[in-house]
């Protein structure tokens with residue numbers, strides 16, 4: 622199940638916006654978040670690595686944060702395309718276009734995101 626991290630754009634630093642605390646997203650899960658009005662899927666992989674992509678499958682308008690995290694991929698729950706969390710590229714159809722990937726930084730207990738575009 623997804624958490625709903627809070628964002629506080631007023632605290633943005635170097636383009637990074639605080640999104641949530643480290644403990645808000647369990648390893649191997651994804652959470653939907655609003656970063657300065659952009660809805661993203663914040664992912665913590667099973668090894669504790671953080672990733673962030675747009676929370677909209679490029680095949681249809683469904684939330685990727687509701688999908689399954691598997692290694693460094695996020696699988697769309699509706700038709701099963703897997704998006705590489707490092708590049709945003711889908712591994713196969715039906716999705717053919719990548720999702721935007723955003724930079725994540727962990728500072729102490731805070732998880733911050735810098736939108737790519």
Ligand code: FES
Pocket residue numbers: 678679680681682683697698699700701702714715716
């Ligand atoms: S809606 Fe995501 S693969 Fe079809």
